[in-house]
Amino acid sequence: MPSPSIVWFRDDLRLADHPALRAAIDRDEPIVGLYVLDEESRDIRPLGGAARWWLHHSLASLEERLRERGGRLILRRGPADRIVRETAADLGAGAVFWNRRYGGPERDIDAGLKQSLRDDGIEVRSFAGSLLFEPWTITTGAGTHFSVYSPFWRACLAQPAPRSPLPEPRKIQGPSRTPASDDLADWDLLPTEPDWAEGLRETWEPGEPAARRRLREFLRDDVDSYDRARDRPSAGATSLLSPRLRWGELSPHTIWHASIESGDSSGFLSELGWREFAWHTLFHFPDLATKNLRSEFDAFPWPRLSPAALRAWQRGRTGFPIVDAGMRELWRTGYMHNRVRMITASFLIKNLMIDWRRGEEWFWDTLVDADAANNPFNWQWVAGSGADAAPYFRIFNPELQAKKFDAEGHYVGEWAPEYRAEDGQPPQPIVDLGATRKDALAAYEKVKQASRSRTS
Template identity: 50%
Template sequence: MSSPRTAPVIVWFRQDLRLADNPALHAAVESGRPVLPVFILDAETPGDWKLGGAARWWLHHSLSALNTRLDQTGNHLVLRAGNSHNVLKELIKETGAAAVYWNRRYESSARQRDSDIKSHLKEQGLDVQSFNATLLVEPWTVKNKSGDPFRVFTPFWRSVRSEVDPGTPLKAPSQIQSLDKWPTSEELDDWNLLPRNPDWAKDFPDVWTPGEDGARQRLTDFLEDDAAHYAGGRDRPDKPWTSRLSPHLAFGEISPRQIVAVAESHRETVGDKNTEKFLSEIGWREFSYNLLYHFPNFPEQNYQDKFDRFPWLNNSDTLLAWQRGQTGYPIVDAGMRQLWQTGWMHNRVRMITASFLIKHLMTDWREGERWFWDTLVDADLANNSASWQWVAGSGADAAPYFRIFNPITQGEKFDPNGEYIRKWVPEIAQLPNKFLNKPWEAGPIVLKDAGIELGQTYPEPIVDHSAARERALDAFKSLKEAA
């Protein structure tokens, strides 16, 4: 049995796969005791929200990158799969660990699990500590003047910006004291997180570099190359003017506190308007976690219960056409194909595709939420549920019911030269811009010259925009009248 001074500290990594600005790891190193970094693949706790396929791909590479970083400090990562509580008990018994540190999570299932583990381990005499590594401000600390959680983004973010000092990010430790005798670790490859046949993620490495180094480089590249266009250009899917930090944030390879600090250091060159707009998107993430914490059923239930009466059609054929990017509306299809091929979709196009599914196809927002959960490398329960409910109109601070994105004019406005559509829907690339967002209006000669046979090489629209819009408005109005 280890003596108190040599008994190791277990650092339980979760959504914090980094060394810098990691409070749990920092506290463990500062304790002066050996540190046992652990990641547990727990398929029980998340319930219905087990990691989707794209997120599993990212996790594999992120864990590999984390282990490389730990190796550089003279330490390494132990991998175990199973029930988190049971695995921790086994590791404590094997190593004589006297402490367990972790950074907090905010999903209902994880909060309950962590509370149970903390109570049990403290009863056993262990030092158990949890920290905030995920958010600028924890949800229970931000209240409105009535003492209630904020339900509207703007006053929430104004309060956070005016009252919260995120502080200076913690530096990564250069050395982490190791154990004399290590417990066994499972092999990452044996977890089968990567797709096999077919390898639908084969193009992901061309787009993404998972890991802490990749996150830091992505932020630097964005601030130096693209952020000066952000406020006016973030809605352009044909331009590289968004940060694409979302998967790095989702896996905790970078913290919001780090992002704020680095963004502020670039404010002079990026400009106040661009900096504030960029930081407000970090604010939306904070707001989404605020909603998830205070309304734990947010991912499964309508925030506004009147939407429980919504007359969804839920047609499996149109849902499949949407998933495959075969709706006949080019901007929608481009987004859905970008998602499938890269594990990510531009935010403006996420809103367009979500609106199309919900309002044009009258499909329950939860169907879209589940598809995005499985196909996004940045799948995040708080962001995903808040965004889908925002588009549906059923959430907090939601879009008004009559806001129905026109997929034709949205494409014309935000992809004015058609570069985005031509990249992801190459079968219609030869169409002139005039018809690119509405191929069905092109005459037979134009279609023939472009090598297109509607219904064969590219689908006819699966719904008529005007008719679908009126149908959706009638459905939403019926909710309003019944209220």
């Protein structure tokens, strides 16, 4: 009797350049793809609403593509360690393969599973499929992790070049019997009451085929203008590949080599480096979403939360046009231009004086590309509490930022048109930028004083 291989899909919802899938094919036994919706394991962060929407459609695409090639994807829900072991036993599996995860709770689950499956006589292997460089392989001269981006990326580039992507399999040997599977619709990943996803449907087409099309389009049409136009939110010069990387519909190896082969000489590949740096940091600091990376920021005197101010920010009703435009783009599309992400984050933290964790939670729930590393890493960067952080006294003035990067008002006109209309009735500013800047700098001075007292 054949002993099938299980390929456990996680944040790698693709067929091309999938090392775990390639290992299963090379084993020359029937293959069963498995996806586990784990909302029960300890310390696993539940997905936000926009992420659940994307996951539904990306899984549907993956299931269809596996079937076209003769394979199967089974869906099961529950704590991953139990579900994977039960599935392996149900199928009489001879091997379980997966691509690695890098968050602390996920690594603990995977390590325990690897040992228990091997104790049962099952072959288990994990692979590097989601990062260009494994986090533990990039170290300083002293053998420690990096805390500054530039030397980190130089150390990465001094390594052997990232491997070439693996080809997409044309045929997959499926199992002789169809294993039991949950119905994707029963997972209720899509919003219904109310259905707020109209803008997501208009903006995105999840799945590997659409991801590969977007990569080709970007490298053909947009990458040449990337450096000079990437900071202008109305220019359409960004890659829009971040959700594709977050869900693994494209691997970073595929993007890396396609960019080089296209002759790209822009700074685009350094954006992959920033992503690598975020995961490098999460690997060494698993509590990145809840704890200040720089402990001196624990002394930051956050005032009592103003629910009204937080709601105004979330809904794009702050009275500052580019902030409101960004927050409305986020709610409508599940995405926000990167420059505007920095502006809106700085406004929340340094003008509204609201803890960066409240903003990180909102982005986690509303972004289709929010992942466990990049989302908190970038919020801590803006806050000044993270790795290679922007100094706290760097406060983005939203009015000056709008003049510099949206001078003609195209972005604001698209997402917050009342600010551009002659008879529009925009909301009034909820804070004074000058006064709140002074308050933020005074709070930052208290952090510095507390740090000096601790080290003296």
